[in-house]
Amino acid sequence: MKNAVDLDPFDLKLVALLQVDVHRQIAEVAEEVGLSTPACYRRIRRLREAGVIEREIAIIRPRTLGWPLTLIVMVTLEREGARTIEEMRQVLAAEPEVIEAWNVTGDHDLCVRIVARDMERYDELAQRLFSANEHVRSFKTLVVIREVKPLSPIPID
Missing domain, CATH: 1.10.10.10 (Winged helix-like DNA-binding domain superfamily/Winged helix DNA-binding domain)
Structure with missing residues (x-):
């Protein structure tokens, strides 16, 4: 960074x-x-x-490409060490359905944004990424009902 x-x-x-x-x-x-x-x-x-402009992308509405579900997954790890975080980063980076992920403070260690075609496919992904992962102690899934505020520009003072 x-x-x-x-x-x-x-x-x-x-x-x-x-x-x-x-x-x-x-x-x-x-x-x-x-x-x-x-x-x-x-x-x-x-x-x-200088990295001020990281990249230039088109922001696509997932629903228009057949991804109607957005899920936020709060993950608690067994241990939050640098090696564990790096291993989880690699696992999450390899999954196309994982569109964003953050290492966070508080009750959880990771916050992961996922898109899914349906709940069955999300369940399969969650089983593979979280339930079967020895580094994951627990996870909680939040289903996004609707977007309240879209991605916005960073404020310029």
Whole structure:
């Protein structure tokens, strides 16, 4: 994980605009930020190299591709050591249905976001990932009823 990077007001404006629409014409972005087009390109390249812009992706609604269920799974491990966390990271990273996962504080050790085509397929995945895993003490599944707030841009002060 990269640390905070010193960003000037031009960088902050660029990041704010790109979070909302990364496909805007660069000349339009440069004009709105107050830079020349080449200067804007250079700054965006520097933001990518510095890890400020991690990647540029299309955000797809899972339901439109046949994944109507979203589940949040709270996992408690037998032991929370670096090796165990790394092994779980590898297991979770190998599963396409696992779309996000975090190592968290509190009563649980991991929070995992999963998409599923139906409950039977989720049950099979949960058995394999959690029930049959010697590192997992327990897990709790929360079924998402509806999205209340979609993924949003990071606030820019």
